[in-house]
Amino acid sequence: MNAPAKIETTLKDWETDQEVRWCPGCGDYAILKAVQRTLPQLGCDPANTVFVSGIGCSSRFPYYIESYGFHTIHGRAPAFATGVKLANPDLDVWMVTGDGDGLSIGGNHLLHVLRRNVNLQIMLFNNEIYGLTKGQxxxxxxxxxxxxxSPIGSVDHPANPCAFALGAGARFVGRGIDVSKHLPDVLKAAHAHQGAAFIEIFQNCIVYNKDVFDDFAKPKGADQQQLWLKDGEPMLFGSEKTGGVxxxxxxxxxxxLKVVDVEGDDWQSAGVLVHxxxxxxLAHMLVELPxxxxxxxxxxxxDDPAATFESAVIAEREASAAxxxxxxxKLLAKGQTWTVDGTAQDPV
Structure with missing residues (x-):
């Protein structure tokens, strides 16, 4: 497997001639632009990039990225993406799914692409609702x-996408918000990771679940409600202007885990953990925080890389063929075969 050569592109190089058709105000627009701005920064080549999706609002993504793409079957995007990566491991594969597509009918397939550690980026848009099929x-x-x-209210206990990914054996788990300026940083880290990189993106459904993430996603008070994690840095949030650090x-x-107050810059004395x-x-503890x-x-x-699925498959093939x-x-003649010589026999 060879690392793809980096090339220079712009956002325009990743835009298609297709009309972008999501509901006005949908968070998918912000995610699309974040991805289109990030791909040139990564040096990606449209001719070497593949976007694979299942079914749902998020799954229209391949139409709007100027690269190769597959709009596949409900919940089966991981299987298609795995096939693409095995057929040509040098391709840069991105998978797009939603909370319904990926965690309902596609839960089994998502589990296996994660535990196998196929080298691709998985973006799961979580709007906590079925948007395409009218709000279930x-x-x-x-x-x-x-x-x-659920006209009188759902009694289901919700799935936790990041906890699911960790439980399935994912080696990279990240989270972002559709309109956050930090989302491209998470995408870049996922792309740099060798193996299955899972990113949950909180995405506002303007029609059927409007502003459901406002308790932590809206700009006002965000520094008290959001903990942005960076490897090797203390887990700090808040500011003196908004209720203290x-x-x-x-x-x-x-x-x-617990929340502690920090006086001045002395986070060590407060016992603050370094991520x-x-x-x-620690990852399991963080994703389960209420x-x-x-x-x-x-x-x-x-983010803890391990050997990828396709590298193991290729090594096995090469060893078998050595x-x-x-x-x-010879392959066709192997096993229980016989030869018909074509000599006619007179009936007795």
Whole structure:
């Protein structure tokens, strides 16, 4: 496998001639622009890039990126993306899915692409609702969500996409917000990761679940409600202007995380933890934090590369073929075969 050569492009090089058709105000517009701005910064080549999607609002993405793309079957984008990567490991593969597409009918396929560690980027747009099919509650909808399929409120306990990814064996887990200026940084880190990189993106559905993320996503008060994680840096949030600087520390007696106040710049005395992106245990603790008691963890939560699926498959093929002559005729004749010589026999 060879690293693709970097080339110079602009945002315009990644825009198609297709009319972008999402509801006015949909968070998908912001994600699309973030991706189109990030790809030139990564030096990506449209001729070497593939976007694969399933079914849903998010899955229109391949139409709007000037590259190769597949708009596939509901929930099956991971299977197609895996096939693309195995057929040509040098391709830069991005997978686009939603909370319904990826965690309902596609949950099984998403699990396997993560545990296999196929080298691609997975963007899961989470708007906590089925937008394309007119607003039914989804696997990530909060308890009490009223929708056409739950008119008096959903009683389902919602799925946690990042916890699911970690449980499936993902080696990279990140989170972002559709309109956040930090989203491109998460995309860049995912692209740099060798293996399956999972990114949950909170995405506002303007029609069926409007402003459901305002408790942490709206600009006012965001520094108190958002914990942007950076490897090797203390887990700090807030400011003196908005209620004081706080941090995340470990309650060693109960082995749980807690919020502590920070005086001035002395975060060490407060016991604030330094983020370690290679700590799987810390990642599990962060993605399970109850929002309200804690800020929303965002950014690169976990990043610990391991051998990729396609590299193992290629190595296995090469080892199996070593010292052997490629012969289709021998392959066809292998096993229980027989030859009909064509000699006619008179009936007795």
């Amino acid at each position: 509650y989804s696997p990530t909808s909060r308890e009490g969500t009223k929708s056409p399929s 706080k941090g995340i520390a470990l309650d060693s007696e109960n082995l749980i 370690n992106a290679k700590s799987r245990m 929002f309200g008691d804690f800020p929303m963890p965002l950014g690169v939560i976990y 010292g052997k002559e490629a012969s289709l005729a």
